Amino acid sequence: MKFSAAAVTLLGLGLILVNLTGFCYGALQVGFYKGKCLTADVETIVAGVVRTRFVTDQTIVAALLRLQFHDCFVKGCDASILLDGTSSEKTAPPNLSVRGYDIIDQAKAAVEKICPGVVSCADIIAIATRDAVSLSGGLKYSVQTGRRDGLISLASNVNLPSPSISVSQSVAAFAQKRLSPTDMVLLLGGHTVGITHCSFIKNRLYNFNNTGKPDPTMDTSLAKALRLRCPQNSNTDNTINLDQNTASSLTVDNSYYKQLLLKKGILQIDQALTLDPSTNATVVSFASGSKFPVQFGNAMVKLGAIEVITDPADRQGEIRRSCRATNKVSI
Template identity: 50%
Template sequence: MAVKISTISALIVFLALLSLSHFSYGELRLGFYSKSCPGVEETVFRVVKKAFSDNSTLAPLMIRLYFHDCFSNGCDASLLLDSTTSPTEKKAGPNLSVDGYALIDAVKDELEINKCPGVVSCADIIALVTRDLVDLASGRKIRYEIPTGRFDGRESLASTVDLPGPQMSVSDTFKMFEKRKLSLTDMVVLLGGHTIGVAHCSFIMDRLYNFKNTGKPDPSMDPTLVEQLREKCPEDSSAGRVINLDQDVLSSNSVDASFYKQIKSRRGILHIDQLLATDEMTKQIVTDLAEGNDFLARFGQAMVNLGSVGVIDKDTGEVRTSCRACKNMFCTI
């Protein structure tokens, strides 16, 4: 399904697709809760808007949570489950720094207590909360419509987490996206989520000091940026130090196309980000996004596409009343 986005350029791009889509995406559809929980999206947005006004860093946190949940084992909120007996997905190495769980809990509590108990899945809450935070972080320029109807999974095991790493090649990264029926463009656009958020210094120490055991910095990184980042990430820096993924200080907290302009100028932070701008598979897509004016429309579409990965039905899933625990004994954690 093509998304509907509240910008003129987006409407032009997707008008034809919208006329053919019938507003459905597999088992998902727009307006899934129109009868069972009218006004659910307005309720979610009200909670999210208040939380964002208190803490704007929630936007990159939730984009990451959404990606990590959907990409690894499908969009089933399995990342949210807790266990006292075995490591769940949130205990896997790549997920240890994932956050945003409290906001999901707050939205779920509001729906369960004051709106429509037992109706809205945690998986759909993740999708809606992420959409609203992207919208707010873009300055209300990208409110894409995302279909709902997901069910919550009953399995969460750290051993099943499968996510791309920042040191992977473009081709190997794309193989992982392709396996999930996401296109090369989806991959480049979704990595554009790095237009906001931070990375820990530990992720780039090799690029700054000892790239591929050469004892020198990564030659693909702008030398001026190397010097700037060495000041922020000295060799003896603590693990907690962070740097912006988008090095344009004027837009490092905004969802926009600045990320692509930065990587074209050799100012990418993560190795995979920088590779996007030089690899033959992706460099033209990066150029188009950097020079065009449709990144927000494309990002909304890619987020909808991501939201369709591994969706389960009511026969294999459930609607949890608490996002951190299954409803019954048939939960594998």
């Protein structure tokens, strides 16, 4: 697969992003809060909250990855998804099953006790997600901070890529956020710890493209097993692991890509990555090599830099006292 000059530059920064503090992506910076809270380290406080939850609930990893993605893809990484309200982003159909709000609240409360009015909710999302990835076997990439929280959260702004989208459509959607096709394949690799529901894949199991037959690109034994899990006329919407390797379905690793090569991708967009010439080689590379951990961290850093608010003079941003409401008015 050919990369643009920008993509090659980003991939080449892998070890720098992971190992150096003080590295900047735009106005964001690794170690932004160092020295700003005199009695404690912000990232250590957030890490403790995430670790406590992870001990009893490892599914929090997938929840936080999804939370950060859904926040950043709508008007940038400004924690707008956290705001409560009758027409806020939380109320949009794609966000009704988003989880993890409570752990962000807990981390924010812990930080505010020691360092009030300094740390943004948007930065807590990024830090908490990184820590969850690390706890579940992924690389502890250096997270960048310095974001401010947004003031607007509207359900009408939520326009997220569908799981049945084509690869070319997905590439276009990610490109609008200045993310490369490789970034897209990497971020979809977060599905190595995710789940979906039967309602999202029944068309692949029973009536793919209105043929009345299952999707021929799915492994036949998997299709049979999933039809048992997802009966055609059942009202129960069961869950399914997106990584069908049960030994690593809660681990951030490259197993997801290996499953795709076995025709065991669950969502249509997942399996399509192996079928499209523009992404097949990337999938094969991540499935067979050791590049995934570093490059996944790089992609998460790049995701976290989408349309951020960093200037204290920018009236579109603030440091919220509560992650669920703006300081002046509730949204």
